[in-house]
Amino acid sequence: MTDQFIWAGRQDTDSAGDTRRLHQVVMPFNASSENNATLIGFSCDEGVRRNHGRIGAAQGPDAIRRMLANLPAHGIDCLFDAGNISCIDGKLEQAQLRLADHVKQALSQRVFPLVLGGGHEVAYGTFLGIASHLDQTLRTERLLIINFDAHFDLRExxxxxxxxxxxxxxxxxxxxxxxxxxxxxxxxxxxxxPALFSRARELGVHFKLDSEIAFGNLADFGRELQEQLAAATLVYLTIDLDVLPAEKAPGVSAPAALGMQLEKVEYLIRIAKDSGKLIAADIAECNPTYDRDGLTAKVAARLAHTLLQPC
Incomplete structure (x- = not known):
């Protein structure tokens, strides 16, 4: 597991009732872990460096853990931590394969993997883990990939x-x-x-602009999402924190001038979570180097807490 000093926080032993915080329910992930959720850190920003972004997201997983540690458990009776996967000597592809192995292992033990990045290159590693776990059944399942992001990330x-x-x-x-x-x-x-928009349309990508969401009816977006979820058998959810306005998430590789409001992101995430079809998720681009008062890590921890809630 990650350094135990990260999982530390307040203990309200003088108060009645359930006062547990996440640092009091976390334990190392091992071969006997099952039927809960596990955190997997992806300490890598080699993909951001290659994409000419602001590096520093390799420190993101532990920054998010620190913010998670002191949050009230609220129904989370047990949380596993599988530690961090590091990118060594710029070997991104090898790190992604190691992440895939960890995601596959968690899924094989009926444990929900929540991966903490790290740059958004984390997404391909998570996806490979899902695909490896499902193997041939992926041909009969309809996996829906939901991405909250200011960018398509469809570069050639x-x-x-x-x-x-x-x-x-x-x-x-x-x-x-x-x-x-x-x-x-x-x-x-x-x-x-324009080339990326063309590529998205060629691939049949369904997308909503930040401006559409800012001025549209949130309930309509929720109904549209529920229609997409109804047609899917499994869901993989990935969140790039640069989808949020810069004032909510300053510590990312590419801060957003407009962005998508946090309450709307959270609303749609809850719909996806409540579908009962979520197989894995990750949160990317938390960059403590450029964060302000730990705000981005706090937002990431809030979203992680939502995803960790039992169905």
Missing amino acids: SDQASSGTPFKQMSEWCRQAGVEFNYLCYGISQLGNT
Whole structure:
């Protein structure tokens, strides 16, 4: 497990009732762990570096853990921690494969993996873990990939980066003969070139712009999401914190000028969570180097807490 000093916090022993905080219910993930959730840290920002972003997200997993540690448990009776996977000597692809192995292991033990990044290159590692676990059954399942992000991350490049994970997923699906179902919320028109919009349409990506969400009816978006969820058998949810306005998430690789409001992100995440179809999730781009008062890590911990709630 991660350094025990990270999992420390207040203990309200002088108060009646359930006063447990997450640092009091966390335990190491091991071969006998089952039927709960586990955190997996992806301490890597090599993909961000390759994508010419602001590095520092490799420190994100522990920053989020520190904020999680002191949150009230609120129904979370047990939480596992599988520690961190580090990217060594810039070998991103190897780190992604190690992450995939950890995600697969958790799923094989009926444990929900919540991966803490790290750059958004984390997404491809999480996806590979899901795909490896499902193996041939992925051909009969309809996996819906939901991404909260200001960017499509569909870049074409000879080298994997934080800008390529969903392009890599689309290629993996094409080669495996699996349908690529990709839904993206919070896309910034000014954060993506016309070529990326064209590529998204060619791949059949369903997306909502940050401006649409800002001025649209949230209930309508919720109903549309429920329709997408009804057509899916399994869901993989990934959150790039740069989907949020810069005042809510300053500590990211590419802060957003507009962004998608936190309450709307949380509302849609809850709908996805309540579907009972969520198989894995990750939170990316928490960059403590550029954070202010730990705000981005606090927001990430809040979203993580939502995802960790039992169904």
